[in-house]
Amino acid sequence: MGNNALGQSFKLKNFNPFGVPPKGYVVVFMSVKDEEKFKEYASNVPGTLIVNGGRIISKVKLGEDAASGGPLLLSGTASDYDVAVLMEFPTPEEATLWKSSKDYLEIESVRLASTSGPFSILSGTGAHTKLPHASAYFYGFVKATADFATFSERVEATLVPYEGQCFVGSIFPDNVALNSGSTGTDYDACFVFGFPSAVKAMEWYGSDEFAACREVLEGATTGPMCLTRNFENH
Incomplete structure (x- = not known):
């Protein structure tokens, strides 16, 4: 969609005062239409990441409970999807090279045939060298520009008591290397927050600090x- 007026109203701290090259992040929510084809795709993805230094940070089946490896918490329209994935690359350019690589293109058609949903490659804020042990990530279709600008200005302060950081804060088309799937028509923004533990992430979500923002x-x-x-070995 690419709301330029929205982008102009969005404010985020300079998390990268020393000019460290930002990481690249891939955020995906998928509705699975063909389980067998999707399993084929998912099993082949890790091998395509190696050349470009990519890694899967989080991959969850949204219908499973946390004890079985599912998400800690879902909100918004997350129940409309079956799988969520978060990947990290050394730079946004490496993520884009991966997406267009021969190895990935050989399996991309399987993803397109077996799933639908938003898929984005985004530039990080430079907040941290790597994501810690828990993440919160979301897409948003913005209905009220002024209110969303208020959220974007206030949310950073809510992270601090829980040692959280903003790894991605993107108002499309800013900080977007690539949008595909339903991203461009369904959503205007994407955020990724990182926390040192699952406990801290859940405390943040349920906190008084975040309640008004939420x-x-x-x-x-x-x-x-x-x-x-997040996967412990990332």
Whole structure:
């Protein structure tokens, strides 16, 4: 969609004062139409990441409970999807090279045939060298620009007591290397927050600090959000 007026109203701290090259992040929510084809695709993805230094940070089946490896929490329209994935690359350019690589293109058609949903390659904020042990990520279709600008200005402060950081804060088309799937028609924004533990992530979500922000977010946007544990070996 690419709301330029929205982008102009969005404010985010300079998380990268020393000019460290930002990481690249791939955020995906998928509705699975063909389970067998999707399993084929998912099993082949890790091998395509190696050349470009990519890694899967989080991959969860949204219908499973947390004890079985599912998400810690879902909100918004996340229940409309079956799988959520978060990947990290050394730079946005490496992520884009991966997406257009021969190895990935050989399996991309399987993803397109077996799933639908938003898929984005985004430039990070430079907040941290790597995502810690839990993440919150979401897409938003913005219904109320002024209210969403209020959320974007206030949300950073809510992270601090829980040692959270904003790894991606993107108002499309800013900080977007690539949007595909339903991203461009369904959503205007994507955020990724990182936390040192699942406990901290859940405390943040349920906190008084975030409650007012969450109310603004829910009134200003529609879209999926999930809180997940990250893979320990990333």
